[in-house]
Amino acid sequence: MGITVTELGPTTGVAIEGLSGSQLVDRSVADECLAHLDRRGVVIYREANINDDDLVAFTRLLGQAVPLPMGGDPDHPEIQRITRDASQSPLAAYREATFFWHIDGTTDEVPNKGTLLTARRVSDDGGGDTEFANTFAAYEALSDAEKAEIEGLRVVHSFAASQLLVYPNPSEKERAAWDRNPSREHPLVWTRRSGRKSLLVGATAGEVTGRSAEEGRALLDRLLEWSTQPQFTLRHQWRQGDLVIWDNTGMLHRALPYSQASARLMHRTSLAGEEAVA
Template sequence: MSFAIEPITSGLGAFVHVRAEDVLAPGVSEKVLEALNRYNVLVFPQIHMSDETFAAFTAAMGDQHDLSVTADSSAASDKGIYRIALDKDDTTQLDYVKGNDYWHMDGTVYDTPGKATLLKCESPPAAGGDTEFANLFAAWDAMPQERRRELEGKRVVHCLAAVGRLMYAQPSDADYARWDSIFPPTEHPLVWHQKDGRTSLLIGSTADTMVGMDRDAGRAFLDDLLDWATSAPFTYRHRWQKGDLVIFNNPGLLHRSHPYTEAAGRVMHRTTLKGREIIA
């Protein structure tokens, strides 16, 4: 069995070279998790993994989130895999997909966000649809000490309605009720100190308001942080090819998909590992 890691940039990402038939071999999942914690984004170029292997590989790496919110009637969903595409006819499902176009961290509705997200490219987009990642650990480490002290102790409210307002010019009362039923306003610390000694930030599209600030000042504060964390030194942009697999270290990253249309034909399969790091 061959297993090799090739860094992509000095600060974020690595290519993992291994055959699909070898990912379930003893020790591979442990190597992948170790590399994930080091490089934060792992790209398996054109590995062409079947859904069955994908599901088994996810299970080998840890406990998987169920599809209670994103389940649909697709064949992938029956295997515990979330099918990401714009050809859905359910409004809430489409909101989930379209909301991915904005920088976000998965699972800010929870006290323990998912550990890792696994994305497998079934059909690459004809145009648009790249996925971009921003390293929050690196953004924090590069921040001046005075700025870090300013952020400590501050709290932020996250909710799905914050994303909805980015997608809809005039949301209806029914839209707000639908969003709040899935992800109501949830307060978190802005600065997330993690058990391994690294520090992340709880920002992105779900971050709605800053506790103790008026709305406009809070929005300006959050937008300034987002601009810093998603600037070029901290980012990697992946252009999808059929068969690619990407795994990313969710508690330390923001990510987004670049806009695309249904006609682009982009179809991704996703699984998510349950989190291990409580927000505190």
């Protein structure tokens, strides 16, 4: 069977069929993947059925694979299990926060460049699809007046902001635990060295510096709603063996809700960031 490449949404997503397993661990395949990521933000290898060794090897062809916390596999410290089953992952209790639009690593100076996610088991309860929203395209589509309005604004990102979406009335102990995670202030508009710009919004965006809580919240909500319109988004319905890679710096993402009893299990790797937010 030949290899087919299909562009998906108006601004976002490429699906590739006909490559699987160790075929992905190839310099030319990785270079093509990086080119697609630069143009379209999300690359989907349909039913790639890649094993853990090859997943790590392919990740290293795309960039620097980073060890992930609480992965649970000493042979593959770069792999983290994504599940709501507490017996499979100590991070299972926090997965409900991923049901909200977010970018990974927004409390870091240099967020991860990209994420790879492959489906070991898919959801059996009708949930668990993953959606993406292109914040490069969303910024570009703003009017000149809207771009001028937000230029120079800064936003405080925190773990607490994302958890408040799930648990709006935390106990003092819970809030204190969240606040032990460091927050970070970033520009609302992330300008790359290349000059390309994107919006840095999502679940961790808690407040706009220098604006009242109400005014800042209204602006952040408006920009998130703008960025997640159909022309900027892509929904992926998982099949077992699918491998999805996305540009974490310019793609909001979220999982559609699935239950704690769901069989859904993903293996994730991440690419180290290459450019600080500026």
